[in-house]
Amino acid sequence: MRYSLFLLALGVLGCSEPQADKAAGSSAPDTPTATAAPETTDAVTVQSLPANQLPAGVPRQPGKVLELKQWTDANGLNLLVITRTPEQDEPASPDEADDARHIEMYARQYVQRAGTWQELWHLQDGVSHCPFDLWIGPVPGATTVTDLDHDGQTETTLLYSLTCTSDVSPATFKLIMREGAAKYALRGYTVVQYDSVPAAQRVPANPCCLDTISAARLEEHYELLAGRYETEKEFRNAPPAFLPFARRQWQRFSSKSTSEEL
Numbered sequence: 001m002r003y004s005l006f007l008l009a010l011g012v013l014g015c016s017e018p019q020a021d022k023a024a025g026s027s028a029p030d031t032p033t034a035t036a037a038p039e040t041t042d043a044v045t046v047q048s049l050p051a052n053q054l055p056a057g058v059p060r061q062p063g064k065v066l067e068l069k070q071w072t073d074a075n076g077l078n079l080l081v082i083t084r085t086p087e088q089d090e091p092a093s094p095d096e097a098d099d100a101r102h103i104e105m106y107a108r109q110y111v112q113r114a115g116t117w118q119e120l121w122h123l124q125d126g127v128s129h130c131p132f133d134l135w136i137g138p139v140p141g142a143t144t145v146t147d148l149d150h151d152g153q154t155e156t157t158l159l160y161s162l163t164c165t166s167d168v169s170p171a172t173f174k175l176i177m178r179e180g181a182a183k184y185a186l187r188g189y190t191v192v193q194y195d196s197v198p199a200a201q202r203v204p205a206n207p208c209c210l211d212t213i214s215a216a217r218l219e220e221h222y223e224l225l226a227g228r229y230e231t232e233k234e235f236r237n238a239p240p241a242f243l244p245f246a247r248r249q250w251q252r253f254s255s256k257s258t259s260e261e262l
Helices: 003-011 214-221 242-253
Strands: 039-041 044-048 065-071 075-082 088-090 100-113 116-130 133-138 144-146 155-165 172-179 184-189
Touching: 065 133, 075 133, 088 116, 100 133, 100 155, 116 155, 116 172, 155 214, 155 242, 172 242, 184 242
Parallel strands: none
Antiparallel strands: 039 044, 044 065, 065 075, 075 100, 088 100, 100 116, 133 155, 144 155, 155 172, 172 184
């Protein structure tokens, strides 16, 4: 029953990222004291900015600023903003004894053209109707900017987890790669620490693909979920370098995405 409830909850959470914006609220940014040093990835130099230094003219996103990065590519000056709203109460449904809550995460990439910031793409995801422990957030250190196909237009890759559980269970885990309007994704589950064997040692050597395993077998062998993703179909038309990079990022970060580490 424990994992039946868990699978049901994750089935609700595993929906695709909504593309429509909700009404904007006020931002409550962090206030770091210094700008982080630039990082270089595949010849792309990325500057992490203090969360309270949102450039003038960039629209405010709902919630608290979690990551703020800028870099330059063939499009010009780029800016990535990731925010998360606080947990908010929801009225309980008639068949629920406890009040439920919801939480949301937003990500937007802008490019500066003719002195104005224009949105290149956006992502909105969240956990709703949750009476248990809930979470959503990017994995620390996992957000990357690359130019894997060396075309001058960078790729932005986000990895984040979201969950609504009452026990130690894998969270929903997503890798979203964007190159302009093009979007590629891996979606599955994390590996969690629940015994003396470190989570990193339980990451499967081949995390693909859950859509080849029957639902009955997954119900009986729930441990197969940990560290695996559903499919690689969204990368079929991607440049050749994209999927190997996504696989490496998934392997590296799927055991480091629980809320206790964020």
